[in-house]
Amino acid sequence: MIVSAATSEPLLEISNLRASVAGQEILCGINLTINQGEIHALMGRNGSGKSTLSKLIAGHPSYEITAGSIRFRGLDLAQMPPEERSRIGIFLGFQYPVEIPGVSNHEFLRVSTNARRVASGLEELDTFSFDDHLQERLELVQMDPAFLGRSLNEGFSGGEKKRNEILQMALLEPDLAILDETDSGLDIDALRIIADGVKQLAGPQNATLLITHYQRLLDAITPDYVHVMAHGRILRTAGPELALELERRGYDWIDQEAGINSRAEAIEEAEHELA
Amino acid sequence: MNWLEALVKTHGIRSQNSADYLLKEGLPHRRLEPWRFTDLTALTNLEPLLLKESGPVVHGQSPLFAPDVVRLTLDQDGGNFVLAQGSAAAPAGLLLDLENPAASEDLDSAWVFQLQNSIVGPSFNLALGAAESLRLELCLNPTNSAAFVNAKMQISLAEGASLELFVNIKGSTNSLVLLTLQATLGQGSSLLEAQNLIGAEGAVLLSGSEVNQAATSSYERTAVVHGWALARQEPRVVQKEGEAHTFLRDLAIAAENNICDLHSAVRFDGPNGRLEQLQKALVDDAGRSIFNGAVQVPKLAQGTDASQLSRHLLLSDRARVDSKPELAIVADDVRCSHGATISSLATDELFYMQSRGISRQQAVSLLKLGFCQQIINFLPPIAASGCSLEAVLKP
Numbered sequence: 070m071i072v073s074a075a076t077s078e079p080l081l082e083i084s085n086l087r088a089s090v091a092g093q094e095i096l097c098g099i100n101l102t103i104n105q106g107e108i109h110a111l112m113g114r115n116g117s118g119k120s121t122l123s124k125l126i127a128g129h130p131s132y133e134i135t136a137g138s139i140r141f142r143g144l145d146l147a148q149m150p151p152e153e154r155s156r157i158g159i160f161l162g163f164q165y166p167v168e169i170p171g172v173s174n175h176e177f178l179r180v181s182t183n184a185r186r187v188a189s190g191l192e193e194l195d196t197f198s199f200d201d202h203l204q205e206r207l208e209l210v211q212m213d214p215a216f217l218g219r220s221l222n223e224g225f226s227g228g229e230k231k232r233n234e235i236l237q238m239a240l241l242e243p244d245l246a247i248l249d250e251t252d253s254g255l256d257i258d259a260l261r262i263i264a265d266g267v268k269q270l271a272g273p274q275n276a277t278l279l280i281t282h283y284q285r286l287l288d289a290i291t292p293d294y295v296h297v298m299a300h301g302r303i304l305r306t307a308g309p310e311l312a313l314e315l316e317r318r319g320y321d322w323i324d325q326e327a328g329i330n331s332r333a334e335a336i337e338e339a340e341h342e343l344a
Numbered sequence: 345m346n347w348l349e350a351l352v353k354t355h356g357i358r359s360q361n362s363a364d365y366l367l368k369e370g371l372p373h374r375r376l377e378p379w380r381f382t383d384l385t386a387l388t389n390l391e392p393l394l395l396k397e398s399g400p401v402v403h404g405q406s407p408l409f410a411p412d413v414v415r416l417t418l419d420q421d422g423g424n425f426v427l428a429q430g431s432a433a434a435p436a437g438l439l440l441d442l443e444n445p446a447a448s449e450d451l452d453s454a455w456v457f458q459l460q461n462s463i464v465g466p467s468f469n470l471a472l473g474a475a476e477s478l479r480l481e482l483c484l485n486p487t488n489s490a491a492f493v494n495a496k497m498q499i500s501l502a503e504g505a506s507l508e509l510f511v512n513i514k515g516s517t518n519s520l521v522l523l524t525l526q527a528t529l530g531q532g533s534s535l536l537e538a539q540n541l542i543g544a545e546g547a548v549l550l551s552g553s554e555v556n557q558a559a560t561s562s563y564e565r566t567a568v569v570h571g572w573a574l575a576r577q578e579p580r581v582v583q584k585e586g587e588a589h590t591f592l593r594d595l596a597i598a599a600e601n602n603i604c605d606l607h608s609a610v611r612f613d614g615p616n617g618r619l620e621q622l623q624k625a626l627v628d629d630a631g632r633s634i635f636n637g638a639v640q641v642p643k644l645a646q647g648t649d650a651s652q653l654s655r656h657l658l659l660s661d662r663a664r665v666d667s668k669p670e671l672a673i674v675a676d677d678v679r680c681s682h683g684a685t686i687s688s689l690a691t692d693e694l695f696y697m698q699s700r701g702i703s704r705q706q707a708v709s710l711l712k713l714g715f716c717q718q719i720i721n722f723l724p725p726i727a728a729s730g731c732s733l734e735a736v737l738k739p
Contacts, residue, residue, distance in 0.1 A: 171714030184701035
């Protein structure tokens with residue numbers, strides 16, 4: 070097990086973060102603090118900036134930070150390459166895991182696990198030790214070992230790809246796991262398995278940020294905080310009851326309370342301008 | 345004396361007719377369409393007078409070693425094929441002539457055949473009878489620099505015969521390797537050919553094959569080529585009666601100033617033939633890859649099912665790719681597909697790997713290996729074991 074020392078400083082601290090891609094501003098002043106032992110849920114409409122935020126934290130090169138900062142255990146991530154972020158304990162579970170033909174899933178898992186272990190001051194696992202370790206983790210996500218012999222995510226169904234993401238999370242034992250719509254495209258059984266796996270991996274030493282559209286994931290994993298994003302900002306933060314309210318009322322009321330036009334109003338306004 | 349004349353006269357004439365024809369025609373040049381993209385500087389940089397026939401000294405077992413494989417190599421003078429040390433004995437009654445195979449003088453053949461037929465060199469003639477099977481390895485590893493190897497294979501498979509042919513070549517510095525295969529496949533026979541062709545600085549490989557397939561035969565070729573200053577390969581297949589199956593899989597790695605040039609041609613002279621072709625090349629530094637894939641489907645070849653896919657991975661601003669699928673389809677009841685892609689490493693694939701703690705350098709290496717693995721996976725296990733690309737693809 071990879072254990073980092075508990076500290077009183079926040080695990081993740083995002084301050085007034087503004088970011089753009091291809092010259093277009095996507096995030097317009099995000100503030101978010103996540104401490105060890107917490108589970109956060111980030112919700113919002115499509116295009117609100119949730120995935121952009123997750124990729125920025127993980128270090129995607131296409132996004133540019135134009136103002137503000139992201140700190141992880143006090144370290145400024147701005148200039149840190151993605152692999153370093155992973156090695157210090159940040160994990161992003163992708164919404165759309167990429168398929169990489171020819172790269173063996175097993176080899177990929179072994180190389181990435183050892184990269185994290187070495188960065189944590191542990192010895193690399195040899196092939197046999199790794200296989201034993203892997204076997205334990207496979208059981209957590211109830212994944213067929215046959216998928217290990219295939220190319221990375223190639224020909225996997227949507228559910229299998231998501232299981233493979235959680236398997237990677239289980240192997241890397243991150244301090245902060247960001248799961249970007251891990252529940253999308255899953256049937257009920259697969260969702261239960263994934264949710265059980267995430268719950269088992271969550272603990273007082275780490276933290277989880279769940280990006281989701283649906284209450285069904287939050288029925289299985291109760292978050293400590295729910296944040297709602299719109300137009301590149303976090304408009305509201307509350308407890309798990311906020312997710313239930315969103316399920317009932319949708320997002321328009323959040324926009325209205327924040328003084329932002331609702332979608333219906335925005336469409337009406339646009340139509341009016343066109344006329 | 346020009347370059348070609350010096351080469352032919354220094355190493356002895358195999359066929360006067362071929363030599364006369366060759367010297368009259370001269371070296372190919374860029375005004376000829378099949379040679380338009382092929383820079384022959386690496387070839388003409390070799391000094392014909394200094395090229396020496398070389399017999400290999402084989403240390404230890406072949407990486408492809410398996411106890412049932414008949415293994416051929418060259419004798420000490422490089423003039424004849426011989427059974428290699430540790431080779432399985434040739435099965436009793438096997439028609440394997442290592443000294444006096446019939447000369448071929450087809451002047452319509454590709455230039456590499458004309459060149460080869462003009463110059464003395466080792467050759468063998470193998471004939472497998474009905475339902476016979478054999479695993480054969482050809483191991484050509486010239487030991488001296490500026491080596492000249494001119495190897496010729498003639499193979500005939502009777503009905504239902506089966507041959508696995510492993511060609512394992514490791515060129516030396518400034519060497520010239522000519523390699524040809526002429527094969528006739530009888531009904532229901534199968535030829536599985538795996539080529540592992542590793543070059544060296546300044547080395548040139550010119551290879552050609554002419555495979556004629558009878559109905560229900562199967563020809564499966566997987567070739568991996570890298571490290572040659574110039575490697576030109578010209579596999580040609582004719583399905584004489586259609587109804588046969590052809591697999592062509594090629595992987596080329598062109599780095600530094602390497603040129604990898606593949607000119608393939610498949611012709612269906614009967615109905616219901618099948619072709620599956622995958623050509624891949626990884627091009628880095630100032631390397632260059634050329635692919636010309638001709639597929640001919642005349643009117644009598646109804647029911648043909650042919651697919652051709654060419655994929656290039658371009659890793660440098662100075663690298664260059666020329667890809668030219670050339671499908672000539674006259675028959676109307678056929679299924680023929682082709683695709684050609686040229687791309688660089690995908691940002692999202694790199695990011696995905698980096699986000700798992702894998703360094704960018706290692707991610708690039710894994711992606712390059714993965715690209716190649718799609719061809720390597722088709723090599724039979726004993727050939728794949730002799731084809732390690734990790735060192736070649738290290739960043």
